[in-house]
Amino acid sequence: MTQPEVSLADIRAAQRRIAGSVLRTPVLESPSLDETTGARLYFKCESLQPVGAFKLRGASNAIEARTSEQLRAGVVTHSSGNHGAAVAYAARRRNLSARIVMPRNASAAKLAAVRSLGAQVLLCEPTLAAREAMAAQVASQSGALFIHPYDDPYVIAGQGTIALELLEQVPQLEWLLCPVGGGGLASGLGVAVKALRPDIHLIAVEPAAADDAQRSFAAGALAPAAAAHTIADGLRATLSARTFELIREHFDAIVTVDEAAIVRAMRALWQNLRIIVEASSAVPFAAVLERSIDVQGAHVGIVLTGGNVDLDALPW
């Protein structure tokens, strides 16, 4: 085992660094959902962050940890979703230029959201390879700092700050569930939770249609990703070697849920918590609702990761 690149100390440092930039998000409970599921559920509402997603934590930490000299040429990233807006927002707070590489087929709403935060949008072909190539080119030509959506120790440490807050807010926690896509969130939560409370059961949940994390976890080696067709568009990314190692070391299980279960869970969260969560956010709760894991009578934390949806295209 190699030395972990993200430690509890890194996450504590991230917490101090981003305290002024991110919201200490509330934890909501729902008597009706507790009744439905038989568990005591605690929803950590990262969807209420200013850009509507936990991604603001990692992006803010990656920027705030750097000197002005390191940020002289601004920042660059590639993203079709929340990470791009998070980098744009965090960059603006520090008066930095931000370039966000986005696929040509991104929705007009997403492009407008990033531009309204003062970032420059660079359009590329809608493939991962094209995005990565363009971002790398911009970084090398301009000297801008590249901030990867998840394969970055600062980003992972930033996401881990969610666990520090949640353990203070709900000290009786026995389980913690999160969605997994690229694995930055799960990695950060894993390091923090297992350092502070190794007794807590850690479960990552992903769409069955994007199950590379589960296949990798089962095989004990990073599995090749297949094309992911899921409504949970924030979870189409695949683990990196770094996030796979951190998740394998700290998580107890990876569970999958089908598309219909995700939509049912999403609607139940809207109806009962009265907050807007995107499909990716509903994935862990879907596993509870479908009884894919047995959490009867237990205190269960669930990270609601984001709340950016197209209100004209709801899936029900």
Next chain:
Amino acid sequence: MTQPEVSLADIRAAQRRIAGSVLRTPVLESPSLDETTGARLYFKCESLQPVGAFKLRGASNAIEARTSEQLRAGVVTHSSGNHGAAVAYAARRRNLSARIVMPRNASAAKLAAVRSLGAQVLLCEPTLAAREAMAAQVASQSGALFIHPYDDPYVIAGQGTIALELLEQVPQLEWLLCPVGGGGLASGLGVAVKALRPDIHLIAVEPAAADDAQRSFAAGALAPAAAAHTIADGLRATLSARTFELIREHFDAIVTVDEAAIVRAMRALWQNLRIIVEASSAVPFAAVLERSIDVQGAHVGIVLTGGNVDLDALPW
């Protein structure tokens, strides 16, 4: 002027009494809505209360202030909306029987919500007179305690606790905006705010299609109500003599907004705050969005009163 029946001391007593029963709701901010409006907005999210509405405060206070002997025969109220669910919820916490008189044409979802909280639903003709008559009859025959939706000092004091929290959460507050229907919320806020911070501008907002409060305020006497056809169904009630006096004493102005503005404001809140608010909740923000009041550069609190909507019948 008669002696006010609700004092700051009553509101402080309510706060201690209901602390274990209601959520200290979070205050959300939105950089994008601040940019759109030119004000610094602080949204007090009562829509996140367990039953999805501030009504839980007043109902809880009305019940918790009573002795077991006074509650021996349970409680009764009439409501087509959030007050009924709030009374049912607060009664169940104390193992009391609750009877909720509801109009025959209430939606299946609303009837189911009240029944799922363990209350008995009594159906009546869909008129205010029929509701009031049936509730009065039940109270006199059964000895159950009647809890009026707003014309009740305990209910008003309970709603006033919102102001105590908000002034702690946002000490720099300069304006406070709330919707007005029957006036229980506005009455409670008025007493608390003007006792503690008489410098704060207090504005009540109502739909132009249900403008009895504005007409009463302008005339200096309780105006007769007309039939109200507004999407803001929580604001169709009319002021009582008690709530009118308290509002006239404490509020600086009453402003109206039209139906289209309410829908625009509702959607802007969903999109930018990523929470679900019902049309009634969006009414004060509509006044800011339409620039019906000039709050440029000011610190403005807005009470978001409820989040119960039919997700299959959104108004856009």
